[in-house]
Amino acid sequence: MDKETSVGAFRAVMVLALICSVLVAGAAVGLRPRQEANRKLDRKKNILRAAGLYQGKGDVEELFQQVETKVIRLADGSFVPPEQIDPAEFDQLGSLQSKETSRKLSKEEDTAGLNRQEKYSLVYLVKKDGQLDKVILPIRGKGLWSTLYGYLALSADLSTIIGITFYEHGETPGLGGEIENPDWQAGWQGKQLYDSNAPNGQPAIQIVKSQGKGPHQVDGVSGATLTMKGVNNLMHFWFGEHGFGPFLERFRGVSKK
Numbered sequence: 001m002d003k004e005t006s007v008g009a010f011r012a013v014m015v016l017a018l019i020c021s022v023l024v025a026g027a028a029v030g031l032r033p034r035q036e037a038n039r040k041l042d043r044k045k046n047i048l049r050a051a052g053l054y055q056g057k058g059d060v061e062e063l064f065q066q067v068e069t070k071v072i073r074l075a076d077g078s079f080v081p082p083e084q085i086d087p088a089e090f091d092q093l094g095s096l097q098s099k100e101t102s103r104k105l106s107k108e109e110d111t112a113g114l115n116r117q118e119k120y121s122l123v124y125l126v127k128k129d130g131q132l133d134k135v136i137l138p139i140r141g142k143g144l145w146s147t148l149y150g151y152l153a154l155s156a157d158l159s160t161i162i163g164i165t166f167y168e169h170g171e172t173p174g175l176g177g178e179i180e181n182p183d184w185q186a187g188w189q190g191k192q193l194y195d196s197n198a199p200n201g202q203p204a205i206q207i208v209k210s211q212g213k214g215p216h217q218v219d220g221v222s223g224a225t226l227t228m229k230g231v232n233n234l235m236h237f238w239f240g241e242h243g244f245g246p247f248l249e250r251f252r253g254v255s256k257k
């Protein structure tokens with residue numbers, strides 16, 4: 001090949017590469033809003049599923065209208081006015097990036113392997129005849145390979161579990177990945193998160209290896225002991241004093257009045 005031909009071929013390849021990269025970058029940018037919308041819709045679907053309000057049929061946006069989204073301050077469980085933090089705009093996981101809106105957890109505190117914890121959290125309420133009927137709370141924590149993200153729904157007594165969902169994780173399919181399996185998730189229904197006789201207010205729920213028949217026991221997945229340990233740890237973290245403990249305590253006080 002003479003010199004002129006090879007320079008021409010090189011130019012053609014460069015132009016083609018440039019056109020392709022512009023097309024790929026354009027598609028990535030152009031599709032981002034749609035991906036974001038799908039991500040939000042998937043979160044809503046999981047919130048509804050945890051609360052037993054979605055079984056794969058129906059318009060998610062329409063069903064979600066019965067859910068009231070609020071922001072709370074985790075330290076004392078108080079509601080944050082929407083003028084201060086708009087629940088529709090609040091990026092809870094994004095708030096972990098700022099020292100103002102999150103804090104580093106000490107080794108003793110960090111039982112769910114989070115490293116940092118946000119100061120504010122979204123909570124989802126479902127009311128019936130003006131009374132609280134269900135609360136759905138976001139949960140997350142380290143499994144074996146990855147951070148597990150999900151929701152736990154409680155009934156109005158703030159202890160009886162309605163359901164659990166996990167919408168994102170990187171555990172092994174068939175092993176830790178079974179946290180996504182609706183059959184395993186169904187084993188949580190009706191279990192008691194707290195033991196009203198326990199003096200310390202700590203969660204009593206436990207994932208056990210054998211068949212979990214007790215009111216606080218949930219069946220583990222065999223061959224996935226480490227993921228199960230992660231789920232157990234995250235439940236104890238989020239429903240203890242550093243998680244939703246103060247919020248549930250405050251809410252319990254209000255609903256008893």
Ligand SMILES: Cc1cc2nc3c(=O)[nH]c(=O)nc-3n(C[C@H](O)[C@H](O)[C@H](O)COP(=O)(O)O)c2cc1C
Pocket residue numbers: 144145171172173175176177221222223224225226227228
């Ligand atoms: C390729 C591979 C993937 C694994 N994935 C998981 C997993 O996602 N979750 C988990 O707990 N254990 C997983 N394990 C198994 C753990 O290494 C460990 O053996 C297991 O948690 C012990 O559970 P058992 O006591 O119920 O047998 C995996 C093992 C291998 C070889």
